[in-house]
Amino acid sequence: MCTLEMPTATQDFAGTLLHTYNQAALTLMISVGHQAGLFDQMGTMPPATSVEIAAATGLQERYVREWLGAMVTGEIIDYTPETGQYHLPASRAAFLMRSSGSDNLAVFAQYIPVLATVENDILNCFKNGGGVPYAKYSRFHEVMAEDSGQSVLSSLIDQILPLAPGLTASLEKGIEVMDVGCGSGRALNLLAKTFPKSRFTGYDLCLEPLEVARAEAHKAGLTNVTFQQRDLTHFAPDQPFDLITAFDAIHDQARPDQVLAMIYQSLKQDGTFLMQDIDGSSHLHNNLHHPLGTFLYTVSCMHCMTVSLAQDGMALGTMWGTEKAEQLLKEAGFKHMSVKRLPHDAQNCYYIVKKEITYPKVYGI
Numbered sequence: 001m002c003t004l005e006m007p008t009a010t011q012d013f014a015g016t017l018l019h020t021y022n023q024a025a026l027t028l029m030i031s032v033g034h035q036a037g038l039f040d041q042m043g044t045m046p047p048a049t050s051v052e053i054a055a056a057t058g059l060q061e062r063y064v065r066e067w068l069g070a071m072v073t074g075e076i077i078d079y080t081p082e083t084g085q086y087h088l089p090a091s092r093a094a095f096l097m098r099s100s101g102s103d104n105l106a107v108f109a110q111y112i113p114v115l116a117t118v119e120n121d122i123l124n125c126f127k128n129g130g131g132v133p134y135a136k137y138s139r140f141h142e143v144m145a146e147d148s149g150q151s152v153l154s155s156l157i158d159q160i161l162p163l164a165p166g167l168t169a170s171l172e173k174g175i176e177v178m179d180v181g182c183g184s185g186r187a188l189n190l191l192a193k194t195f196p197k198s199r200f201t202g203y204d205l206c207l208e209p210l211e212v213a214r215a216e217a218h219k220a221g222l223t224n225v226t227f228q229q230r231d232l233t234h235f236a237p238d239q240p241f242d243l244i245t246a247f248d249a250i251h252d253q254a255r256p257d258q259v260l261a262m263i264y265q266s267l268k269q270d271g272t273f274l275m276q277d278i279d280g281s282s283h284l285h286n287n288l289h290h291p292l293g294t295f296l297y298t299v300s301c302m303h304c305m306t307v308s309l310a311q312d313g314m315a316l317g318t319m320w321g322t323e324k325a326e327q328l329l330k331e332a333g334f335k336h337m338s339v340k341r342l343p344h345d346a347q348n349c350y351y352i353v354k355k356e357i358t359y360p361k362v363y364g365i
């Protein structure tokens with residue numbers, strides 16, 4: 001490539017592309033480092049050689065050294081050539097270690113390799129239509145459980161539930177709760193543990209995450225939670241619920257409209273529907289400066305949209321947006337909804353939805 005003769009704008013764009021590829025490669029290596037426990041170990045170590053890091057992690061030195069090369073050139077890990085030592089500074093370790101809880105951004109890097117496992121299937125869909133089913137993805141449910149472990153679990157009791165006035169008190173007294181698209185059931189198991197007088201039922205299409213959910217409930221000795229395999233596209237539960245939750249589980253349904261109608265029918269008149277879903281606009285032009293725009297449209301094309309199409313669904317996609325969400329909630333019959341945001345969760349917003357408009361009680365009238 002003869003960059004000298006290129007106009008500046010072209011050179012800039014070529015540079016931008018190369019930078020993008022470097023960052024994409026780095027994302028893959030962050031995923032590897034997270035899974036291999038390298039960040040967790042290095043975050044607790046003083047400067048060390050690749051031999052010492054390999055010994056501390058029980059990993060193969062040759063692989064560790066090459067991974068360190070990517071981390072050093074990617075400016076995540078510092079390197080001192082004179083001593084051959086590598087160091088992960090605390091200020092960066094704080095966003096890469098499991099012990100950092102909801103600040104651990106390394107978890108999200110895993111989505112890129114997960115999505116890449118179906119690249120050929122997606123290409124086939126570009127040509128021939130159709131979709132890619134959940135079963136084709138390697139590690140999707142596992143990574144999703146880690147993701148919601150951070151965005152939901154860390155704040156469920158202290159921040160998310162209080163978004164709906166009176167909800168915590170009702171859960172303490174004892175109510176019936178359904179979780180739609182519960183996945184590996186981490187949210188429901190935490191609720192069941194925290195509110196022993198309430199009863200919880202989680203439904204999901206896929207058996208694999210349900211088995212994880214049941215095992216966790218069994219291990220914790222929980223008797224007030226059950227997990228059942230159901231396709232929620234055509235489903236009518238045989239009992240009403242006081243609270244229905246959906247954590248990141250409406251937009252990628254086959255028929256979000258039918259699921260929302262089922263939720264409306266299944267909710268008691270004064271019940272609450274708590275829906276966490278992706279924060280964005282239904283209109284591309286409003287998402288031009290979305291901090292995760294490219295990431296979320298990619299996740300949509302490579303997962304959320306296509307798993308819906310695999311079920312002959314509506315394919316709303318990850319970026320269905322708040323406008324479409326509110327439209328579908330209204331069409332399902334809901335009359336009152338408020339949309340809230342939490343500082344720790346830049347990716348999602350929280351819809352507190354009621355069947356009827358509720359007014360605060362005015363005492364003495």
Ligand SMILES: C[S@@+](CC[C@H](N)C(=O)[O-])C[C@H]1O[C@@H](n2cnc3c(N)ncnc32)[C@H](O)[C@@H]1O
Nearest residue numbers: 148181182183204205206231232233247249253
């Ligand atoms: C993005 S995941 C969210 C899982 C979980 N709520 C969490 O936060 O970890 C969406 C879930 O919806 C489930 N799902 C998708 N289509 C479904 C359907 N037709 N019926 C029931 N569950 C479905 C998937 O199996 C998946 O576990």
